[in-house]
Amino acid sequence: MITGLDHIAIAVPDLDKAIERFSVDFGLDLKGREDVPSAKTSAAFLPIKQSNIELVHPLNGEGPVQKYLDKKGGGIHHLCFRSDDIDADVERLKKKGYEFLSEAPTLGAHNSMVIFIHPKSADGVLIEINQPRD
Amino acid sequence: MITGLDHIAIAVPDLDKAIERFSVDFGLDLKGREDVPSAKTSAAFLPIKQSNIELVHPLNGEGPVQKYLDKKGGGIHHLCFRSDDIDADVERLKKKGYEFLSEAPTLGAHNSMVIFIHPKSADGVLIEINQPRD
Numbered sequence: 001m002i003t004g005l006d007h008i009a010i011a012v013p014d015l016d017k018a019i020e021r022f023s024v025d026f027g028l029d030l031k032g033r034e035d036v037p038s039a040k041t042s043a044a045f046l047p048i049k050q051s052n053i054e055l056v057h058p059l060n061g062e063g064p065v066q067k068y069l070d071k072k073g074g075g076i077h078h079l080c081f082r083s084d085d086i087d088a089d090v091e092r093l094k095k096k097g098y099e100f101l102s103e104a105p106t107l108g109a110h111n112s113m114v115i116f117i118h119p120k121s122a123d124g125v126l127i128e129i130n131q132p133r134d
Numbered sequence: 135m136i137t138g139l140d141h142i143a144i145a146v147p148d149l150d151k152a153i154e155r156f157s158v159d160f161g162l163d164l165k166g167r168e169d170v171p172s173a174k175t176s177a178a179f180l181p182i183k184q185s186n187i188e189l190v191h192p193l194n195g196e197g198p199v200q201k202y203l204d205k206k207g208g209g210i211h212h213l214c215f216r217s218d219d220i221d222a223d224v225e226r227l228k229k230k231g232y233e234f235l236s237e238a239p240t241l242g243a244h245n246s247m248v249i250f251i252h253p254k255s256a257d258g259v260l261i262e263i264n265q266p267r268d
Contacts, residue, residue: 001161002161002215002217002223003161003216004183005182005214005216006214006215006216007186007187007214008142008214009188009189009190009211010187011191011206011211012190015191022189026136036242039190039197039242040200041191041192041197042191045186046186046188047184047185047186048185049138050182051140051142051182052142052181052182053141053142053144053180053182054143054144054177054178055143055177055178056173056175056177057145057147057152057175058174058175059170059175065175069145069147073147073257074144074258074259075144076210077143077145079139079210080139081136081140082140083137085135089135106172109170109177110168124206124208124209125210128140
């Protein structure tokens with residue numbers, strides 16, 4: 001029986017820089033590193049707490065997800081990190097050189113403020129940050 | 135402050151079929167659905183328990199991750215589900231029409247048996263199944 005999600009794998013061009021990104025910039029803890037000769041990879045593991053898989057489909061056949069499907073047919077689209085102060089995190093990450101897809105957070109799903117980091121700022125990974133509104 | 139990973143978003147061409155895949159085939163529970171007009175999406179949420187982000191880099195500049203980086207520069211590569219009986223799950227999923235990248239599980243990271251489902255069997259998402267060896 002399948003008992004849960006073991007991991008989300010991200011292919012990275014520089015392992016040390018990626019570890020710094022996901023630990024220092026996005027707050028995860030590094031649990032360990034391991035070379036896996038059978039898979040010809042060197043891997044780093046960063047635990048995450050309870051999370052969600054969000055399946056997204058275009059509403060009315062338009063928008064960015066429709067464009068993505070037209071191009072790729074489907075796939076893992078982005079990761080979203082939760083913030084308790086999105087404005088402060090955006091300011092902090094902008095100072096570190098991250099580029100965002102909008103100037104400021106906007107209202108998204110679940111009554112949350114959301115903003116996206118440009119994938120070119122994160123080695124090809126589209127990263128969302130969200131913060132639920134009170 | 136960023137407090138954790140909120141979700142992993144997967145763009146899907148058919149929301150009902152994708153919900154069935156990740157609930158019936160991969161054992162997650164459906165928590166809810168929501169139309170998000172601001173993002174022009176219809177979304178479904180399936181909670182996951184504690185998991186990991188695994189950063190993977192090629193060992194010695196070769197292998198499938200190197201090929202992926204050569205083509206795309208980096209990105210979210212695959213999802214891995216944990217099984218407590220990988221042979222039974224492979225048999226079950228083969229009967230449902232899933233195609234795998236190898237005939238049988240092989241030894242992977244963390245002394246686990248691993249096998250990959252072909253992305254064309256899962257709307258463009260590369261899915262690994264693993265089971266730790268005793």
